[in-house]
Amino acid sequence: MSIKYGLLALLERGEAYGYQLRAAFEESTGAAWxxxxxxxxxxxxxxxxxxxxxxxxxxxQGQRPYEITDAGRGALVAWFATPVSGAERPRDELAIKLALALCTPGIDVRAVVQTQRTASVRALQEYTRLKSRATGEADISWLLIIDAMIFRVEAEVRWLDHCEASLMRHQRNATNTSTVTAPEEARETVPTGETT
Structure with missing residues (x-):
């Protein structure tokens, strides 16, 4: 998320200085970011x-508060009206890591997948535990954020399962292909018509 628009949204509530904005941002997002x-x-x-x-x-007290301008309000309204595109999201480090692991000699890709799955399942358990501790008066914005985090980690675990299954299929196909072609290659190297 762009900090720019987060600060504009907070200033739309009223004037504030930096430390107030940071505290309000963390309160609004459940300190998730x-x-x-x-x-x-x-x-x-x-x-x-x-x-x-x-x-x-x-x-x-020597603090310098800020207020949003009309131009800032216009930018904020436009931001809320615009869907978030995939290009605006940060790079997916996990996908990049797995892609590079596949082409790096000596790296056990399945171990990389398993390490990440273990960490993701732990995160999922922690997020679920946080959500279960929420009281009836819990801030709805915090609950929505924790739900988003849970859903993302669940999707990541499903994707890791898919990666592992794909790797196993690929390995099985590569093994089957090499056992089928090996006899032909062996025949080509056997001398024919020679006597001992």
Whole structure:
């Protein structure tokens, strides 16, 4: 998720300074994606440069709050109206890792799959445990985020099962192909018509 739009959404609620924005972001997302305060202030500076927020005067505590501008509201409304595309998501490190493991000598791809499956199942158990501890008054945004995390990990485990099955099929087909062609190759190398 773009921090830019997260901060704009929070500023739509009302003016706030960096530490308030970080706390509100983590509260809204159940701290699923912790923000570095440096990221917050760097993003606020860019938003100010782009005319999407404006700084207000320092308050008595020396903090400088920001407020969203009309241009910022327009950008936020457009962001909410635009679906997230696959191209906007970060690279899938696991898919890249498995693709590279397949072409790297000496790497046991099935071991890589199993290691990831073990970690994913542990994560799934932890997310499920967190969700089961939620009280009736739990924040709906936090519950939706934990559900999204659970569904993603479940999908990852299914994909890892698919990868392992595909690897086994490929290995079986490669073994069958080599046993079928081996006798022909052997016949080609046997000298014919020679006597001992």
């Amino acid at each position: 912790p923000l570095n305060i440096g990221q917050v202030y760097t993003t606020l500076n860019r938003l100010e440069r782009d005319g999407l927020v404006r700084p207000l005067g320092e308050n008595p």
